[in-house]
Amino acid sequence: MLTSQTQDVWDLFLQFIEERCSSTEFENWISPIKVIQSSIDKLILEVPNIFVQQYLIDNYKKDLVQFVPVLASGEPAIEFVIAQPKKTVVQAPVITAPQEIAAQETSKDHYELKLNHLYTFDNFIEGPSNQFVKSAALGVAARPGRSYNPLFIHGGVGLGKTHLLHAIGHTIKQNHKKVRVHAITTEAFINDLVDNLRNKTLDKMKKFYRSLDVLLVDDIQFLQNRQNFEEEFCNTFETLINQNKQIVITSDKPPGQLKLSERMIARMEWGLVANIGIPDLETRVAILQHKAEQKGFKIPQKVAFFIAEHIFNNVRQLEGAINRLSAYCRMMGLDVTEEVVERALSELFQMAPSKRVSVDSILKSVATIYEVRVSDLKGNSRSKDIAFPRQVAMYLAKELINDSLIKLSSSFGGKTHSTLLHSWKKISGQVETDEVLRKQIQMARRNLEA
Secondary structure (H helix, E strand, O other), rough: OOOHHHHHHHHHHHHHHHOOOOOOHHHHHHHHEEEEEEEEOOEEEEEHHHHHHHHHHHHHHHHHHOOOOOOOOEEOOOOEOOOOOOOOOOOOOOOOOHHHHHHHOOOOOOOOOOOOOOOOOOOOOOOOOOOHHHHHHHHHHHHHOOOOOEEEEEOOOOOHHHHHHHHHHHHHHHHHOOOOEEEEEEEHHHHHHHHHOOOOOOOHHHHHHOOOOEEEEEEEHHHHHHHHHHHHHHHHHHHHHOOOHHHHHEEEOHHHHHHOOHHHHHOOEEEOEEEEEOHHHHHHHHHHHHHHHHOOOOOOHHHHHHHHOOOOOOHHHHHHHHHHHHHHHHOOOOOHHHHHHHHHHHHHHHOOOOOOOOOHHHHHHHHHHOOOOOHHOOOOOHHHHHHHHHHHHHHHHHHHHHOOOHHHOOOHHHHOHHHHHHHHHHHHHHHHOHHHHHHHHHHHHHHHOO
16 A cells, blocks of 8 residues: 555655756656555565666665665665556557658667767877777778777776777768768667667667667766666677677776676677877877867967976866866966966866886885885795785886886886786776775875875
8 A cells, every 4th residue: 555654755765866866867767666555664666677676776775775664684675566568559550751751760869979070080199198099990990890899999088089989980981871870878878778668669779779880889887787788788789790790889997897797898808909098298298289279279389298297187188278278368368378377277287296107116115015025026926925016016017107018017027018917907906996905006106206
């Protein structure tokens, strides 16, 4: 039986959640849920499908226990009922003009990610940190489905992953007129799936995605911890790959560090995994000059170097710096000087190490923290007390020094580049969950910046 008190409790939960999520998320995931029966000990909710049920528990279990009955185990005492499909009234077929049918087919859904007209290969500034991944992207754009498939691009925020993804799309559409290209964010794919489940048009969605020639997917990390959505994406992925259709995926982490199924990770590692790194000083200067030129804003080279030395984490911040500096100088009627830059952009400036980080300085810092000798870290001992600090040092070397893996690994007593890469992957994964390790690495970084 549904009591008014129960409905009030559920309404309070809805108010609580609505203030903490986007309107799209609330409309797609929370609003369709209905209370159909309850007692002091249990709440029965009707959900349109299993995806909504899983989403509610995965994302809001901690909040639910503050409002609904709770089991002795601490779990919310909720029973879910999948809504029965509504009976539809059969109507006489409506004859639709051919041009209307074509319009319906081509205007997919409002979640489609339109290609940014500025994100082309011509506008992508190349440097040592992105040269390899740009070459791979050009290869895919020239021969979709026959070069690297899938192409998996990973790197930090604002380094150009989306730029390259869209550049591939632009080039393919220009050179292969009949090829069907679709670019979408992972979040949009999930929303698309939910909408089609709700509208009983899942088969139509599957047909659309599996008839593509090129699928470009941005930010695959948002598929983590969403098993049912991951399964549908993986099925689409396999169908396209088996037909030699091109897939390009971007992520903030390499496949092995994503919390996805082994099946999904293995599929993404089939082709080429390419990292896009932080641009070096000269590349950052070139990016600044290019962005300024696009806006008709001139920056002296000395000033460009000054900005690039203080803003170095990602390209997006460099673009934001140009926008702010341009507006500031024009409104205030000022010339572009280092003093004006410091006044206008000081909030964006980042603290860079006061000296160049070297492998030797990393070894000394790690040796101090773990109370081992530098010679041991360069040696061949496989003792855990030595091997683990050595892996931490290798991780820091790859993170902080913009040199080749071969050159870096040779500084560790002639180790191979594969050993260094293995160490980096291991520590990268462990630092996500190990608080002690995270603090040790932070301490090592502070020592290097002192």
